[in-house]
Amino acid sequence: MTSISPRAVFVTRETDYELLLSRHATHEQARFHLETRGQKISEVEHRHADFIDTLKQARAVVPPDWKQTLVRRSDLNRFLFAPDDVIIAVGQDGLIANVAKYLDGQTVFGVNAAPQLYDGVLVRLRVDQLSARLSDYLHQDIDVQRRTMVEAVLDGGERLFALNELFVGHRSHQSARYRIAQGDQQENQSSSGVIVASGTGATGWARSIMEATGAKLSILPEEAAIAYFVREPFPSISTGTSMRAAKLKHGSLEITSRMNEGGVVFADGIEQDFLSFDWGRKIDIQPSRRNLHLVAS
Numbered sequence: 001m002t003s004i005s006p007r008a009v010f011v012t013r014e015t016d017y018e019l020l021l022s023r024h025a026t027h028e029q030a031r032f033h034l035e036t037r038g039q040k041i042s043e044v045e046h047r048h049a050d051f052i053d054t055l056k057q058a059r060a061v062v063p064p065d066w067k068q069t070l071v072r073r074s075d076l077n078r079f080l081f082a083p084d085d086v087i088i089a090v091g092q093d094g095l096i097a098n099v100a101k102y103l104d105g106q107t108v109f110g111v112n113a114a115p116q117l118y119d120g121v122l123v124r125l126r127v128d129q130l131s132a133r134l135s136d137y138l139h140q141d142i143d144v145q146r147r148t149m150v151e152a153v154l155d156g157g158e159r160l161f162a163l164n165e166l167f168v169g170h171r172s173h174q175s176a177r178y179r180i181a182q183g184d185q186q187e188n189q190s191s192s193g194v195i196v197a198s199g200t201g202a203t204g205w206a207r208s209i210m211e212a213t214g215a216k217l218s219i220l221p222e223e224a225a226i227a228y229f230v231r232e233p234f235p236s237i238s239t240g241t242s243m244r245a246a247k248l249k250h251g252s253l254e255i256t257s258r259m260n261e262g263g264v265v266f267a268d269g270i271e272q273d274f275l276s277f278d279w280g281r282k283i284d285i286q287p288s289r290r291n292l293h294l295v296a297s
Contacts, residue, residue: 005065007082011089011099012055013073017041017048047114054113054127055090061131062088063138073098077273081106086137088130089123096122097200097268100149100292101161107144109133109295121203124297133295143296147221148198151288152265158275162267163292164201166285168255168277169193170262175234177258180243182228183251188258190239192231196253196285199223200292205269215245224287225249252286 014022020030020041031041062068066086071079076099081087087108089095096110110123111130125133136142150162160166169176169192176193179186197206199219209229210216217227226248233241257263263277277283 004084005063005067006084006086007067007069008059008062009079009081009085009087010055010059010068010070011073011076011087011091011095012070013091013095013098015044015048015051017044020044047117051090051113054111057127058088058090058111058130061134063134076102086134090127091123092118093120093122094269096292096294097163100163101267103292104290105293107137107142107293107295122200122294124295137295145222145294145296146291147200147294148224148226149288149290149292150196150198150201150226150267150285151290152196152267152275152283152285154265154275154277155282160265160267160275161288161290162196162201163198164204164268165195165197165206166265166267167193167195168265168283168285169231170259171264171274172262174262176263177239178263179256179258180230181254181256182243182246182248185243187240187243188238189230189233189241189243190236191233194228194230194255196226196228198226198287202227210245213245217245217247219247226253226285226287228253228285248286252284255283255285257281 024030024033034041081103085106087106089099090111091113109125111125111127112118112120112123150166152160152166173192175190177190179188195206199221202219206229219225219227229245233244235241257277257279260279264274265277265283266274
């Protein structure tokens with residue numbers, strides 16, 4: 001650890017109240033919109049106030065010699081993280097996945113902004129635990145999980161990282177056409193797209209697919225492995241369905257696009273931050289050497 005004091009980077013997302021104001025311009029218009037639908041704005045306001053209070057408490061316990069800054073989820077792709085930054089995500093579990101792909105070894109503290117609402121699978125800390133965990137960090141006495149991420153590399157050199165899963169398919173989720181290859185196996189397919197998940201993502205979208213299809217694959221969050229799942233593969237004279245799901249520890253999954261337009265690759269449900277994947281483009285997907293360094297508890 002460097003002797004220079006680190007910077008605490010607080011990562012948040014807009015609250016429901018803030019999103020309502022951005023959509024309806026004023027409090028009164030937002031209130032009217034909800035009341036016409038049998039809802040009360042007071043509930044949204046209370047959750048917003050609770051979040052602001054939690055964020056204020058979190059920022060107050062950062063050591064006084066540290067710098068601080070705040071970045072919203074929507075600005076992550078434009079924010080420059082420094083190697084010695086300490087990331088403090090205040091919100092819900094998905095916020096950890098949103099920030100993870102922009103990091104390279106920085107320590108991440110997840111603070112659950114609403115334990116009564118969010119499961120806390122990744123945002124492990126209550127705000128009243130943060131001060132002690134930051135002290136542990138300073139004394140290099142902290143339990144950090146190194147969670148495996150998924151990495152995709154396009155033939156042009158572009159890279160995309162995901163903590164939970166990557167989606168490869170058509171941007172409208174209509175039929176995607178491609179050639180899939182793993183080792184000596186390869187097959188032309190038409191499907192609703194391919195999901196490639198890490199051990200962390202195996203509890204989310206991939207879990208739903210496994211429950212629906214019966215393709216049970218076990219991956220631990222810190223295991224250097226990934227798994228792919230083909231969504232609704234369609235058999236035809238030119239497409240097969242034999243390669244539906246598998247776990248990869250070694251090598252990579254190669255997918256070649258057969259889509260004239262609309263092919264995309266995106267990570268962790270953020271469809272706005274995507275790589276184009278049109279006809280002839282190839283992508284290699286494998287466990288990344290870059291891990292999420294997440295404070296365990």
